[in-house]
Amino acid sequence: MDDTWERVGTHWNRFEPPDLLHTRAIGPISRDEFATALDVIEHHAKQGPIFWLVDLTHLDGIAPEARRLLSERDARAFLRGIVLIGGGFSQRVLATLAIKAVRLFWRHKTHVPFVFLADEREARAWIEAERRAHTGARARAPSNP
16 A cells, blocks of 8 residues: 555545545635545546545535536546545534535436445445455356357
């Protein structure tokens, strides 16, 4: 695992091959910071969709303009799942509002699972289970003659 964190505004990202972007949200998230986060997701998803693990522990707001960005940029093709961890009541409320916006803008289309989990250990276990489940489903799919 690469232990190199990259800063985006006040937030931190680390990509862990083959398919995990770990973000630590610190302070409020602006539209520009969220746009950069989507750019980072797209960059790392060039080989295929990735998981996005977001630590909400120090999140302090999501600008309405950042939430509206979801109507302009559709990241579903780049994501296998979004896992949110940490944070108290206020951080979970903010994340829930963002998730509702995502579901509103992305309805009737490909589903990207969102889960709230207690900590990083649970998040990594969930991601590993998703990897195994989807790898197994591909292995069981009938081949075309």
